[in-house]
Amino acid sequence: MPEHTLKFPELAPSGHHKMNWVTGHMPILGQIRRRYEKDKPLLGQRIAISLHLEAKTAVLAELLHIGGADVAITSSNPLTAQDDVAAALSERGVQVHAFRGASDQEFDQLHQRVLDIEPTLIIDDGGELTERLHGSRSALAAQVLGGAEETTTGVLRLKALARQGRLTYPMILVNDADMKHLFDNRYGTGQSTWDGIIRSTNLVVAGKTVVVAGYGWCGRGVADRARGLGARVIVTEVNPVRANEALMDGHQVMTMEQAALLGDYFITVTGNTGVVRQEHFNAMKDGAILANAGHFDVEVDVRALKQLAVATRPGRSSEVTGYEMPDGRVLWLLAEGRLVNLAAGDGHPAEIMDLTFALQALSLEDLLEHPREAGVYPVSPAVDAWVASIRLQSLGITIDELTPEQTAYLGQS
Incomplete structure (x- = not known):
């Protein structure tokens, strides 16, 4: 055996x-x-x-x-x-x-x-x-x-x-x-990311602003499902072709610096590092929710978030951690910045x-x-x-x- x-x-x-x-x-x-x-x-x-x-x-x-x-x-x-x-x-x-x-x-x-x-x-x-x-x-x-x-x-x-x-x-x-990629990346990631977010937070999506970082096939799926749940969607991109696609698909397109002021949910789907970082945390509204749907836990700069925080607090579930900023705002990180659809869901x-x-x-x-x-x-x-x-x-x-x-x-x- x-x-x-x-x-x-x-x-x-x-x-x-x-x-x-x-x-x-x-x-x-x-x-x-x-x-x-x-x-x-x-x-x-x-x-x-x-x-x-x-x-x-x-x-x-x-x-x-x-x-x-x-x-x-x-x-x-x-x-x-x-x-x-x-x-x-x-x-x-x-x-x-x-x-x-x-x-x-x-x-x-x-x-x-x-x-x-x-x-x-x-x-x-x-x-x-x-x-x-x-x-x-x-x-x-x-x-x-x-x-x-x-x-x-x-x-x-x-x-x-x-x-x-x-x-x-x-x-x-x-x-x-x-x-x-046309099915797993788009429809699979789109559904399972929101399954993980909703399961761990039990909060409404409709009427809120969702910021999706990255508009590859996975990002398309996450953005499309967010719109289907009734959210306003902002896409951030570094690729001008994909930015044009997002725009013509009906989403707002702007920089993360601009989006940081507006988002209720931030979801990274880029495969890159430091996509949401210290200057963005400083601008976010109280109660913003941070999640990652990319492979590695580097897209949300968790180390910088921890260094900024003066305290942590538990969230609704074990997959939710609150980081209290010096001015009293609390930013909620899901699944330690790891893959939210699997760490907080069933994939x-x-x-x-x-x-x-x-x-x-x-x-x-x-x-x-x-x-x-x-x-x-x-x-x-x-x-x-x-x-x-x-x-x-x-x-x-x-x-x-x-x-x-x-x-x-x-x-x-």
Whole structure:
């Protein structure tokens, strides 16, 4: 039996209930699972995974194990591991090293334990495994056949490694696939971010001003859901094209310095550091709520916020902390500035992650069937199209096909 690093193994029954629920709402993975049970396409592989360890992720890890692989998993964020799900997954044949609330040192140790499996394939989120495989565990990198990256932040880190000529194995950029970023980033992040904010605060959104920093696909989703909840939306951007998009989508566009005076909610979705910082805290109104939906906890400058505060106070839930400013204003920070949709919620809906995790599993298969040199690669168009088609099929939706005349007219014959 595999070894595990868990805090509360007795919580497994709750985790099994969660996994069973989402399994029933992930038909694409269900179809892949039926094939994996029979064909075992991953037999002999050792897969290391760093993803937010909640129920949908657990279903993916179990699927890869059913496909024949030895699988070890940890969480890609110290606050996004769900202890009951981790315990349940450990009872389903997957090696689990994860618990909620890990310190920085513990977080690194958990990743090191996952890499002890000596992976031949990886699934990464934010480049956590890749960073170690090119640093403290570089001796293991030579046997890695490749992997898949989940996030915008991770893609940026991989492209930087590739430009520097330092990336030692091929990585498929799942985040950039149409069936990922158009749905997971936009609709998944849009809904789950607000799920986390509303669950932890229990406050109304309608009639308030929401400031969204960043108008990539994730920012679009957050802004669109805010407007749907009745908020006035301000977008801050550094990219003039995206700023024009936000403007023509009906949002106000201004600098964070200007928006700081107006916002009731501030949500960062940029993948960058120091987006909301000291000069902005000094200008915010009493009661402003700060949340981050980007991968790392650096977008809201939490260190500066703590240095400014003269006192802290508890909020409605454990995910809400109030920082009292010298003039008596209180700014409320959610989930310690970490990913609010997972640290204060359950992450993206199951139907959304069904798309992304199907791309992950199929991309690993594609790497085995079509080996590549070290570098970054897009998801195969055939894989993307298959996931899209199966999604429609699962909903009972059919679409038109080109006639022979139309195919010839478009020059595709």
